[in-house]
Amino acid sequence: MTMHDRSLSRRSVLKAGAGLVIGAYVAARTPAFAQNQPAPQQVNIAPNTFLIIKPDSTVTVLCKHIEMGQGPLTGMATLVAEELDADWAQMRAEHAPSNPVLYKNLLFGLQGTGGSSAIANSYDQMRKVGAAAREMLVAAAAESWDVPAGEITVESGIMRHRSGKQGRFGEFADKAMQMAVPSDPKLKDPSEFKLIGKEGAVKRLDSVEKSNGSAVFTLDINEPEMLTVLVARSPRFGGKVASFDASAARKVPGVVDVKQVPTGVAVYATGFWPAKQGRDKLKISWDDSAAETRSTADILGEFRELSTKAGRVVKAKGDFDAAAADGGQLVEAEFVFPYLAHAPMEPLNSFIHWQGETASARYGCQFPTPDHGVIAEVLGIGVDKIKLQTILAGGSFGRRAQQSAQVARELAEVAKAFGPGRPIKLVWTREDDMRGGFYRPFGLHRMRGVVKDGKIAAWSDTIVGQSIMKGSAFEAMMKDGLDPTLVEGSNELPYEIANFKCEAHQVEIGVPVLWWRSVGHTHTGYAVEAFVDQLLEAAGQDPVEGRLAMMDKHPRHAGVLRAVAEKADWKGAKLETGRARGVAVVESFNTFVAQIVEMSVGDSGPKVHKVWVAVDCGVAVNPDIIRAQMEGGVGFALGHILYAEQPIDAGRPVAGNFDTYRSLRIDEMPEIDVTIVQSTEKPTGVGEPGVPPLGPAVANAMARLGLGRPRQLPIVPGAAA
Amino acid sequence: MAAFTLSINGQAHAVDVDPDTPLLWAIRDGAGLTGTKYGCGVAQCGACTVHIDGQSTRSCSLPVSAVGDRKITTIEGLSSKEGRAVQAAWAAIDVPQCGYCQSGQVMSATALLEQNKAPTDRDVDLAMNGNICRCATYVRIRAAIHQAAKSLEG
Numbered sequence: 028m029t030m031h032d033r034s035l036s037r038r039s040v041l042k043a044g045a046g047l048v049i050g051a052y053v054a055a056r057t058p059a060f061a062q063n064q065p066a067p068q069q070v071n072i073a074p075n076t077f078l079i080i081k082p083d084s085t086v087t088v089l090c091k092h093i094e095m096g097q098g099p100l101t102g103m104a105t106l107v108a109e110e111l112d113a114d115w116a117q118m119r120a121e122h123a124p125s126n127p128v129l130y131k132n133l134l135f136g137l138q139g140t141g142g143s144s145a146i147a148n149s150y151d152q153m154r155k156v157g158a159a160a161r162e163m164l165v166a167a168a169a170e171s172w173d174v175p176a177g178e179i180t181v182e183s184g185i186m187r188h189r190s191g192k193q194g195r196f197g198e199f200a201d202k203a204m205q206m207a208v209p210s211d212p213k214l215k216d217p218s219e220f221k222l223i224g225k226e227g228a229v230k231r232l233d234s235v236e237k238s239n240g241s242a243v244f245t246l247d248i249n250e251p252e253m254l255t256v257l258v259a260r261s262p263r264f265g266g267k268v269a270s271f272d273a274s275a276a277r278k279v280p281g282v283v284d285v286k287q288v289p290t291g292v293a294v295y296a297t298g299f300w301p302a303k304q305g306r307d308k309l310k311i312s313w314d315d316s317a318a319e320t321r322s323t324a325d326i327l328g329e330f331r332e333l334s335t336k337a338g339r340v341v342k343a344k345g346d347f348d349a350a351a352a353d354g355g356q357l358v359e360a361e362f363v364f365p366y367l368a369h370a371p372m373e374p375l376n377s378f379i380h381w382q383g384e385t386a387s388a389r390y391g392c393q394f395p396t397p398d399h400g401v402i403a404e405v406l407g408i409g410v411d412k413i414k415l416q417t418i419l420a421g422g423s424f425g426r427r428a429q430q431s432a433q434v435a436r437e438l439a440e441v442a443k444a445f446g447p448g449r450p451i452k453l454v455w456t457r458e459d460d461m462r463g464g465f466y467r468p469f470g471l472h473r474m475r476g477v478v479k480d481g482k483i484a485a486w487s488d489t490i491v492g493q494s495i496m497k498g499s500a501f502e503a504m505m506k507d508g509l510d511p512t513l514v515e516g517s518n519e520l521p522y523e524i525a526n527f528k529c530e531a532h533q534v535e536i537g538v539p540v541l542w543w544r545s546v547g548h549t550h551t552g553y554a555v556e557a558f559v560d561q562l563l564e565a566a567g568q569d570p571v572e573g574r575l576a577m578m579d580k581h582p583r584h585a586g587v588l589r590a591v592a593e594k595a596d597w598k599g600a601k602l603e604t605g606r607a608r609g610v611a612v613v614e615s616f617n618t619f620v621a622q623i624v625e626m627s628v629g630d631s632g633p634k635v636h637k638v639w640v641a642v643d644c645g646v647a648v649n650p651d652i653i654r655a656q657m658e659g660g661v662g663f664a665l666g667h668i669l670y671a672e673q674p675i676d677a678g679r680p681v682a683g684n685f686d687t688y689r690s691l692r693i694d695e696m697p698e699i700d701v702t703i704v705q706s707t708e709k710p711t712g713v714g715e716p717g718v719p720p721l722g723p724a725v726a727n728a729m730a731r732l733g734l735g736r737p738r739q740l741p742i743v744p745g746a747a748a
Numbered sequence: 749m750a751a752f753t754l755s756i757n758g759q760a761h762a763v764d765v766d767p768d769t770p771l772l773w774a775i776r777d778g779a780g781l782t783g784t785k786y787g788c789g790v791a792q793c794g795a796c797t798v799h800i801d802g803q804s805t806r807s808c809s810l811p812v813s814a815v816g817d818r819k820i821t822t823i824e825g826l827s828s829k830e831g832r833a834v835q836a837a838w839a840a841i842d843v844p845q846c847g848y849c850q851s852g853q854v855m856s857a858t859a860l861l862e863q864n865k866a867p868t869d870r871d872v873d874l875a876m877n878g879n880i881c882r883c884a885t886y887v888r889i890r891a892a893i894h895q896a897a898k899s900l901e902g
Contacts, residue, residue, distance in 0.1 A: 095846050096845030096846035096847070096883045097845070230839075230842060231842045233847065234838065234843070235835075235839045236847075237844035237847030238839050238843070238844060238854060239783070239823065239824075239826075239835055240782075240783020240822070240823030240824050240851045240854075241783065241824075242847050243782070244848060246782070246785070246786060247782035249777075255777075280749050280766065281749075281766075297777075298773060298777035298778075299776070299786070300765065300766065300770070300773040300777070301766070304766070371846070371882055372785070372787050372793070372848040372849045372880070372882045373785070373846070373848045419846075419847065421785070421846050421847070421848025421849075422845075422846040422882050422883060423846075424882070456789060457787065457788045457789055457793075652842075655845060655885070655888070658884065658885070658887045658888070659845055659883045659884045662883075662884020662886060662887075663884050665884075666884070684788050684789075684790050684792060685788050685790075685792035685793055685880060686790065686792050690793075690880045690882060691884060691886075692880065692886075693872065693873055693876045693877060693881075693886040693889060694873035694874075694877055696886035696890075698887070699887055
């Protein structure tokens with residue numbers, strides 16, 4: 028993805044009650060991939076605002092990104108507060124409503140959160156909002172005090188003049204509304220930052236409410252007359268309802284109605300338990316004529332056969348085949364990656380109140396723009412008649428970033444089938460979520476390399492996998508029919524290798540897939556970093572020094588690798604204590620992360636004791652949130668690499684809950700040491716980039732323990748057997 | 749359906765539900781207290797943890813008919829000094845990410861500290877092993893429990 032249009036080209040100020048309300052928006056664009064974006068003129072742009080200053084001087088930032096754990100509420104508020112010279116204690120943040128004109132992600136062209144882009148696309152935009160508000164408040168104070176604006180200072184939310192006059196933002200908010208909006212507000216030089224990049228300057232805005240149970244998630248929505256709905260969906264992907272008998276379900280006290288919907292059979296009840304009991308009593312006959320019927324073993328067999336054939340060439344330089352025929356040691360490896368569920372702690376819940384001519388929906392909505400359009404399409408009313416409000420989501424890891432708005436569509440269909448009037452909460456059980464598809468794609472990499480004269484002379488990577496974007500709102504991002512997420516990270520290496528080839532087979536399977544925290548890098552990071560380590564071992568080189576020797580043109584990769592090696596006091600992969608170390612470095616979403624793991628393997632299996640992380644994400648806006656994301660990324664990656672898989676049995680996903688889809692627990696969490704490499708580059712994201720290096724670093728340590736690099740994940744299979 | 753009177757956070761709550769209804773849904777849909785979360789329904793994740801007579805209990809797997817007149821404490825009613833210390837440490841260390849599991853984490857951590865004033869890392873592992881955090885905030889959960897224990901020393 029390329030950066031574009033990060034500046035504010037148009038601004039407006041609207042009065043909305045007391046206080047200063049600044050709305051800032053950018054000129055409408057229609058990027059090629061925003062196919063489902065509602066036309067701007069159809070959209071209600073009344074809540075035209077990023078910032079509200081109330082008479083009590085609280086400053087509320089409306090955050091265009093969803094808070095699902097990665098800290099954008101705090102991040103957006105930090106950017107505004109910095110330029111506003113606000114005191115952190117006066118800052119608040121709320122989710123912005125759906126509006127693709129005002130609140131679009133400047134990297135996507137539609138409103139949505141993903142690709143670790145929240146800070147990256149908002150850095151200049153939100154700082155300009157804060158700077159504009161500051162200039163307007165100062166102008167208002169200058170007029171009130173009859174002093175030149177240039178003589179007014181602002182510090183920690185207090186405006187002062189040397190005459191002794193001083194005041195807080197709230198006192199001048201109304202007057203500031205009358206001031207012209209600066210067309211190009213002056214931004215601070217980074218040397219003047221008081222919050223951005225400063226340790227301890229900022230605390231997360233959502234920690235207290237998430238520690239005392241008062242934070243409201245979609246599951247917690249409760250309105251008068253609300254119905255809770257569960258949908259019985261096909262056990263096989265692609266199955267359809269042939270017929271059903273709801274007579275027993277209807278007898279369950281609390282069940283209000285049962286309706287067929289496109290995705291299955293919906294049970295409407297007065298609460299979760301009657302809805303579940305009613306659903307359990309449905310008798311449904313499924314039509315599997317168009318369903319997927321293969322099992323994981325069948326898919327693996329097909330992938331394996333394909334991987335031995337030439338695929339479409341994604342990238343090539345030099346001549347791999349000639350180099351392979353020119354002597355040296357040929358090294359080969361096959362890596363197999365399972366389907367993975369995201370399994371966010373809160374399953375996929377959603378809420379809508381359709382009242383006929385209008386509707387109001389709210390839930391942990393990660394892609395408001397396509398969701399908004401789909402709800403309008405299903406209900407047959409304009410998007411301007413539908414309010415869509417994003418609220419806190421109990422995790423996502425990509426699950427709620429639905430490329431084709433599947434949950435929004437089902438929500439609207441469930442509402443439509445019942446008819447207008449009553450509020451409806453569509454709830455997913457854990458099993459619904461786990462067996463609901465949209466997994467990290469199953470995949471295979473066939474690697475070949477040539478080691479000659481102590482160096483890596485040639486490299487070949489043949490990838491077999493599914494497309495995430497095909498058939499979705501993001502299909503226009505595909506190039507010549509190839510999904511970039513299938514090959515990202517494999518088509519460009521940070522290593523100088525004279526003869527290089529990356530080929531791909533893009534396969535269609537009836538198991539729906541989706542981006543999963545770090546997307547293609549979940550498998551390309553593993554394949555590339557485990558294999559380069561294997562080749563360096565064959566070449567007799569140190570894993571760190573050997574990588575650095577090939578990284579001349581990639582200083583930021585080399586920077587994090589050097590930083591992590593120094594912090595871990597790297598002296599080679601094998602330790603004398605029965606432990607070994609492994610290293611990996613991966614760039615994803617323009618952020619560079621290197622990790623070193625120290626582990627052992629005992630009677631109870633692999634044990635990772637410690638992980639050192641070095642990250643270069645450009646300007647580090649909120650250092651403690653960056654650390655938290657690296658910690659969480661490591662833990663998330665480790666649990667999956669060790670234990671997680673979603674096997675498919677004749678078209679049916681097997682694992683249904685955490686007993687069969689094993690998640691990392693606290694006793695398995697390693698100690699983690701995070702180093703943030705200082706940088707003046709534009710900030711990039713941290714939600715995903717902590718994930719990719721962990722798996723290959725573990726694999727590389729296992730090789731040094733004499734156990735080889737795991738060829739098929741998870742490392743400890745069998746939870747779902 | 750049957751009528752039950754539950755003692756939740758020191759208050760009597762009348763709920764009219766099927767006797768097999770898990771306590772979790774009686775608390776959430778019946779008493780309207782939504783701080784206690786649903787995560788798995790099979791006592792695997794701990795998001796639904798409440799205290800029953802001071803003991804950590806998975807409310808998703810206990811039928812409401814089996815509760816009787818025992819005293820239930822949910823996250824909303826957490827008022828012991830250990831509970832307050834845990835919540836203060838959680839906020840001070842910025843433990844939560846998505847936050848959905850944290851009510852259960854706080855309840856389990858509080859029960860631990862009510863029974864063990866100076867837990868070791870091993871004690872923390874044993875007490876907290878039943879609470880999954882998919883964001884993997886475990887490093888900070890551990891740090892916050894130790895910080896809360898320390899804050900209670902004086």
